[in-house]
Amino acid sequence: MAATNSPSLTAETRTVSVWNGRISLRVQVKGSGDPIVYLHPGGGLTWDPFLDGLAADHTIYAPELPGTSDGDTDAIHHIDDLFDLVLVYEEAVRALGLEGAIVVGQSFGGMLAAELAACFPALFSRVVLLDPAGLWLPEHHYSLDAVMAGPPEGIPGVLFHDPTGPAAAALFAPPADPMAAVDGAVRLVWAIGCCAKFLWPIPERGLHKRLHRVSAPTLVVWGENDRLIPVVYAHEFGRRIAASRVVTVPNCGHVPQVEQCDITTTAVRDFLAL
């Protein structure tokens, strides 16, 4: 799950000082064109063909959640709660001169994108949410147990519609070098732990009270077979955000950008072309 570079494109790493100098936020930048801020999911930042495809005609700015950057793992302790986190990211977006950019967020990153767009409605011009966390309804309750409190072998089954398919295999294939595999596993587990600070035990911090403030045009994409956060939430997000459209993806679990890359790319490009 380590960040890797596609052969055709190389990510450049920039560092932004935020939170009054307490955090050096690392941002990976790739591509050229109109800027997209990409907010990674709970497993940390991974470059995948979906992002590389967008990078062909956009510049993607992908911040690493403080704590998930190599060599700076204690940074998570400088952020106490979601309020701090939203302000840290808002500072970073402004410091990078990215006001008015498009934001794309997956799962945990989708929750963060929605929170930013709700707290700062003018910060982004468009919002793309891919199976975002952030809402939780008693009648459609779901849990993070498979990721946070279960055997590791259970994770592909909850993230993918077809956990034995090529997309899942590509995401979970360990590196051949055993030490690299350990480093990758440590990085993944710690990234989940850092993100869980804002998700555990219930991935809801009041977003339902704020979503009405999102004014930017918003696309919600959801895997119809999402076993982590059920697809019913796609329509909850759609209902609560005025300028939104919802696309559900068949034969797809929690990570549409990986499991159904082509369909997801088309949906996102159609939305961005509007």
Add this chain to the structure above:
Amino acid sequence: MKVEYLQQFTYRDLPDDFSTRFVESVVTNPYAELVDPERMRAAFRDGLDELMHAARAGFDAVAVTEHGAANYDMSPNPDLTAAAVAYATEAEGIDVAIHVIGRTLGKTREPLRVAEEYAVLDNISGGRLQAGFPVGLAYDANYNYGVAPVETRARYAENLELILRAWTAREPFPWNGRYSQYPGVNIWPRPYQTPHPPISVTSIGTPTTADFALERDLGFNLVAFSGDPVATAKPAYDYFWNKAAELGLDDNPYRATYAQFVVVADTDAEAERLYARHVEYSFANGIGHIPLYRLAMPGGIPPAGLKHLMTSGAALGPTGPPTYRGLVESGAVVAGSPETVRERLAHLARLFRVGNLSVFLQLGSTPRDLTLASIDRFASGVLPHLRPIFAEYDDENRWWPVRLGGKPPSPRQAGTLEGAN
């Protein structure tokens, strides 16, 4: 040496096929399906009887622990059972220490209540409380109580600072913590012991807790869950004593406590005949039936420690159904005649350099009468042989209540207040 009897409140009547029908002894067990209310009630009556029996039999201390949603220790708040024993022993005039190994401070959202309850216990017992402060296991702190694992350590540290200050401050003070805020802290009562009861912290083997205990001169409890203690606990004690030397601290063995599962019968063969199935019950259905993912959740262990765990090849989970002989041969359980048991425990105490031994004598389904018999045999045939070990340090035990012959805690324990806000 000081030897304490450690009680867990175990549900002793699980069905025979429990371990194959249910994946764990914690968190998910269906209460209504598994529990007969009469047997639950009996588990508490029997456990309290056993604690009192150990106190009367002459153990130096009796101890209880905290675990929520666990079939092997139904003790969501050990202060409750400790209170019963504190009063009963006071009324009977038994000079036994009451060691609450601890309210888990990574878990609690009411740290002031912990300070208050311990203070009440210290007053009920007339200054016999030993106050333990473990962090809390992941399944309890982070799952049962929903604390984000990455916050557990910071909560622990803040909660401990608050408790120490609440115990020792002469004047009311405001507390503006990250995890709790109070406009004016002024608890009634304060502890009976001054400046505070002896304090211990509990580790499952990571260096962090050992460093913390030494830096603050706190007692250090180690619980090694499985396997051969020479393999699992020895490295942790080696680290502890090397670190003490590195910091220029004394090597007083009363700094350290080791916990061990023990059964005692008249002969080794008799121990197996009487206790084998109960010991196997404990490991198959209880403390040995906890999946690794309940003990380590993402965020709870920092990256360096995680890498160490993944590369040290530490096999934490049991590999196959536990057998009495396997458990005894591995050293996980010390069992046999008084001679066998005392030789082994004396060897471990010297090997680890621990002045305090904490023994579990009620394992799994062991019924009350068999537990009382094991307690009696231990008290008569083992305890007197262990007491003389490290006797040369008996006059310098600052991790022991003064009323029972200890010395007051070092100023460095109370000195933790200097760091408070």
